[in-house]
Amino acid sequence: MLSVRELYTEYPDKKGNVVKAAQDVGFEIPEGKLFTLLGPSGCGKTTTLRSIAGLERPKTGIISVNNTVVFSSSSNVFVAPNQRNFGMVFQSYAIWPHMSVFENAAFPLRVSRKRFTKQQIEDKVNRVLSVVALENFAEREATKLSGGQQQRLALARALVMEPKLLLLDEPLSNLDAKLREKMRFELKRLQRELNITTIYVTHDQQEALALSHQIALMQNGRIVQLGTPRDIYEKPASRFVADFVGTTSFLQATVKSRDTRSNEWVIDSEIGTIRMAGNEGLQPGDKITVSIRPENVRLLETADNSVPSDRLLEGTVSTKLFLGEFIDFQIDLGGTLLLARAHPSLRTPIGDRIFVDIDPEHCTLIHN
Ligand SMILES: Nc1ncnc2c1ncn2[C@@H]1O[C@H](COP(=O)(O)OP(=O)(O)OP(=O)(O)O)[C@@H](O)[C@H]1O
Ligand SMILES: [Mg+2]
Incomplete structure (x- = not known):
């Protein structure tokens, strides 16, 4: 038209x-x-x-x-x-x-x-x-x-x-x-x-x-x-x-290996080892930037069996913002802050330990 x-x-x-x-x-x-x-x-x-x-x-x-x-x-x-x-x-x-x-x-x-x-x-x-x-x-x-x-x-x-x-x-x-x-x-x-x-x-x-x-x-x-x-x-x-468009956390990372069983990239990042789905033509050793949206970060107060243990990262609650329908958390993972959006029922206090699960399907490779 x-x-x-x-x-x-x-x-x-x-x-x-x-x-x-x-x-x-x-x-x-x-x-x-x-x-x-x-x-x-x-x-x-x-x-x-x-x-x-x-x-x-x-x-x-x-x-x-x-x-x-x-x-x-x-x-x-x-x-x-x-x-x-x-x-x-x-x-x-x-x-x-x-x-x-x-x-x-x-x-x-x-x-x-x-x-x-x-x-x-x-x-x-x-x-x-x-x-x-x-x-x-x-x-x-x-x-x-x-x-x-x-x-x-x-x-x-x-x-x-x-x-x-x-x-x-x-x-x-x-x-x-x-x-x-x-x-x-x-x-x-x-x-x-x-x-x-x-x-x-x-x-x-x-x-x-x-x-x-x-x-x-x-x-x-x-x-x-x-x-x-x-x-x-x-x-x-x-x-x-x-x-x-939206909010996101950027992580500097290095590609470690390809897990052929799950078809995921295993990645060494500032916050620890994470996994990224997708078939981008990466090589072990590649330096990359990964974007993670806060709604794709799941927070758990205890490490339960619902998530494979090698996917869980342990951090502490750094700050949180109560926004009514959700709470935005900043999680400190070894000095790097990661944004997570959680249901308001999650009441973990600032300073407490918390577990983080990042969905590999929603870990996005950023081309600079
Ligand atoms: N009449 C003008 N004379 C000189 N420069 C102009 C003129 N109109 C716009 N510009 C410049 O052109 C560029 C683009 O301006 P434009 O108004 O298209 O931006 P915009 O995306 O609509 O921004 P905003 O969100 O602030 O409205 C800017 O650098 C602006 O300063
Ligand atoms: Mg304008």
């Missing part, structure tokens, strides 16, 4: 140097899918989105929608932003303060080149307002809405022209934590219901994991990994990805 290829967008800075904001960015989004650009501040997410919208003119690249080229540097095509028929919601969504909810949503129709009759406007606006559950607020002044309602209004305004593509730049960033979570569900439901192809920009990894069909993780203007939320989380391509 949307295809972006070899996109480079640069800005001049004050000293006359170039800021390489988007570098060789490329991806395809199938019809009806939600695609997320994720990454830290300054990595080029907004630049990429604005380039697609036509609000920036990329240096080179090709952008096409449903096989129609809207930008091509080599054939000198540049379709103006208002001709692209994309809906947009920006981080600082501007609600027109002195207009009613209805008039805010009707605004794009009123200023459009296409002429709409009064009846058409009424029908279209009522439809989008009911989609975002604001039909009972149509006459209210827009500023007299809550933050979440204003957010939904901004979305209604973006949807009213029935855009082919919806571009959302951190649309939930102005909301408090609770409302963000609720709006996440609503956005997901809306996007799936309307089946509208969407690009979503965020630096919030949880939001990206929760909403997306596909995620492109960006670093310094480039896409460093592209995949489903599960792929990105479970098979991070680099240390940067593993660190940015």
Whole structure:
């Protein structure tokens, strides 16, 4: 549906140097899918989105929608932003303060080149307002809405022209934590219901994991990994990805041997001997980095028979954070700290001995 290829967008800075904001960015989004650009501040997410919208003119690249080229540097095509028929919601969504909810949503129709009759406007606006559950607020002044309602209004305004593509730049960033979570569900439901192809920009990894069909993780203007939320989380391509998405412990280690019986690598690490499943072409002696997610570390107060004894490591509880639905433990294993996420019923005090079991299936090799 949307295809972006070899996109480079640069800005001049004050000293006359170039800021390489988007570098060789490329991806395809199938019809009806939600695609997320994720990454830290300054990595080029907004630049990429604005380039697609036509609000920036990329240096080179090709952008096409449903096989129609809207930008091509080599054939000198540049379709103006208002001709692209994309809906947009920006981080600082501007609600027109002195207009009613209805008039805010009707605004794009009123200023459009296409002429709409009064009846058409009424029908279209009522439809989008009911989609975002604001039909009972149509006459209210827009500023007299809550933050979440204003957010939904901004979305209604973006949807009213029935855009082919919806571009959302951190649309939930102005909301408090609770409302963000609720709006996440609503956005997901809306996007799936309307089946509208969407690009979503965020630096919030949880939001990206929760909403997306596909995620492109960006670093310094480039896409460093592209995949489903599960792929990105479970098979991070680099240390940067593993660190940015979720929490993890990195261990420096050396490959010791291959256990052909269990098909696991036996590994000497900072915290002791651990095992890693998988068939990566390693050799004994290889120096590697292993990533271990806290939810894949099991804590036991006593060494029972449920785990082979050579898989258990002994440590002490260094710190713990009570977070309601779980507790994050830091376990001291010979001077190295390992993160573990446990059920809140585990009450081992700080300083006490504890056993650690790491699932070999969830020990991830990191390519640096
Ligand atoms: N108009 C501009 N002129 C010069 N440099 C710019 C301009 N807009 C962005 N940049 C630079 O381009 C790079 C990418 O910026 P961009 O706004 O795309 O990042 P972002 O990923 O959206 O970050 P954030 O999460 O903070 O919104 C940054 O180094 C930024 O300083
Ligand atoms: Mg941005």
